[in-house]
Every structure is written in C-alpha cells, then in structure tokens.
Amino acid sequence: MTNKRPLIVLVGPTAVGKTALSLDLAQAIQGEVVSADSRLLYRGMDIGTAKPTREERARVPHHLIDVANPDEVWSLAQYQDAAFAAIDAIHARERVPLLVGGTGQYVWAVVENWRIPRVPPQPHLRAVLEAWGQQIGPEALHQRLAHIDPEAAARIQPRNLRRIVRALEVIFVSGRKFSEQQGKGPSRYRTLIIGLWRPRAELHRRVAQRLRAMLAQGWLDEVRALLRAGYDPSLPALSGIGYAEIIGYLQGRWSLEEALARTQHRTHVFIRRQANWFRRNDPRIHWFRAHPRVLDEILPVVRAFLADPTADALSGHAAR
Secondary structure, three states: OOOOOEEEEEEOOOOOOHHHHHHHHHHHOOEEEEEOOHHHHEOOOOOOOOOOOHHHHHHOOEEOOOOEOOOOOOOHHHHHHHHHHHHHHHHHOOOEEEEEOOOHHHHHHHHOOEEOOOOOOOHHHHHHHHHHHHHHOHHHHHHHHHHHOHHHHHOOOOOOHHHHHHHHHHHHHHOOOOHHHOEEOOOOOEEEEEEEEOOHHHHHHHHHHHHHHHHHHOHHHHHHHHHHOOOOOOOOOOOOOOHHHHHHHHOOOOOHHHHHHHHHHHHHHHHHHHHHHOOOOOOOEEEEEOOOOHHHHHHHHHHHHHHOOOOOOOOOEOOO
16 A cells, blocks of 8 residues: 555646646645646746736645746756645645646656756856857757767757756766766655647647737736846746747837747647657546536546545546
8 A cells, every 4th residue: 555645737738728627626626736837937927928817826726836036047956846845735734736737847857756966057157068059059069968978868859959058067067977867766646647638720729819818918018027127038938938029029020920920839839849748648647638527527537546545547548
C-alpha cells in the first residue's frame, strides 16, 4: 500500500479550456490550483497571458501566480522547489492539489521528480555563450557540446540555442557533465493526469477569439504600462508570445493586424510543441474531449482515484 499523497494534474494545449475546468474541478473536490504555466509567474502580465482573473482566484486558491517581476528569471529548479512546497502545504491543509498548466517542463519536473542541476543562471557567462552561438551558429555550438558531453548533446535539438547554452553554462560552472546532473528521482506523489483536447482547427479558432478578447480587455495598455515601468523589451518575459508582437506594433514596426497574425502563428507553433510534451498516446494521461459537460465525465474518475489510497494512475486510457 502506498502512503503517498494524491496529486491531480490537468494538462492540455493553450486555449483548450484548462482554466475553466480547473476551477469547477477544484471546487468539486476541495482543491487548490498550483500553476504549471511559466507565463503566469510574472506580475503585471495578466491579459496577454490569459491569467485567471481576481474573481476566479477568489473562487479557488491559486499558487505560483504573480510571484516574480518581469525582469526576474525563474529557473526550472526554482519552479520545482516552489511547486513541491505549494503541493505539500495544500496536503497539510487536507485539501487536494491540482497542478494545472501547459508548460511541459514544469509539469514533468514535478510529476517525474526530475533531478535538476542546481547551478543558478550566470548572466555574464550566458551572454558570452549566446554571442558565441550567434556567431558560429547553434549547430556548431551543439557540436562543441557533443565533444564535452555527448549524452547531453543527444538529448538537445541542434538548433535549440537556449538549451545548448544552459548545458554549457552548467558544465563550465560545476565542472561536471550536464548529463550526470540530470535524471529522475522517485515520484513524490501518487498522480492522476487528466488531459484535455480539442481538434486543432477548433483550437485555432479559440486562439483567434482569445486574442480579440485580450485587445478588448486592454492588452495594449497593459503592455504600455510595462514599458513605462522601464522593463526592457528584450527580457525573456517580454519577448514571449504576444508581448513581443504587441511591442513591435507599439514601436511602429508593423500594424496591429500584423501583430495579431504573428501572435497567432507563434501560438500555433507553440501548440504543436505542447503536443510533443503531452502526447495523445501517452498511457499515463487520461484524455477527455473538451465540451461544456466534460466535468461530468472527469469527476467520477477523479473521485475514484482519490477514494483509493493504493491507486497510482500510471496508465490512462484512449482519448475520448
């Protein structure tokens, strides 16, 4: 019999409807939401990230939202530590934690208890490595990594400059191979993973509708306020999907329609990347087709899992 505490995980692509479902589900099972969305960390970035509203957060307690300023960088290790602390505190209150989001690294770092190199970001070294990568090209920098740590290089796409730089950064600071500092530990929780899906064309329509709604809610003023506060447009937070495009419009580099078209394109690419993190054939994920009464299908599965302290939902079922 396992003595691990339960964790409900809700995953799926951008615009699929995770926020609305998480609120209803949390209220039904005395739950609290732990965000697994890297964009929701930042204060002042509410509209463009589709952050749960104050009213929604009043309905259900939320954690790991508005915990950093846009010029602060949270490492994956920092997120993992904070998520573990939030989940354990929810358990201590005898409530149910719901890990909700579409940032694949965040979700699996918690669910699979990744061992993450504890090397904090080194801004100067990182800038030097990034400049080197820009000079010789990501593939060439990837080859340098392969000479030092072939196993790490095999796990990183040759054009993924950010991850190549991070691997080299860890190696140079720690003096150890990046691959030696990675891996998975024993799972901390017994976990049920719920996946929410919609047909791709439907997702794309919802993305377009969401962007128009964001403009109506005052997204342009939100971005203007961030720039007036002195935040550099080159910051990772402000170069994210949507914000970079709106900044380009405000700086006169393209029209508002072009900004929206660029944002839609980047969002579509991101949705395809999310599908690689959360695969429809992953046996660990219980997939449900999103529709207005999907909670009625999900709730019995969740309640059965919570009622059986020996259950550890390592296998899911075919998409519904």
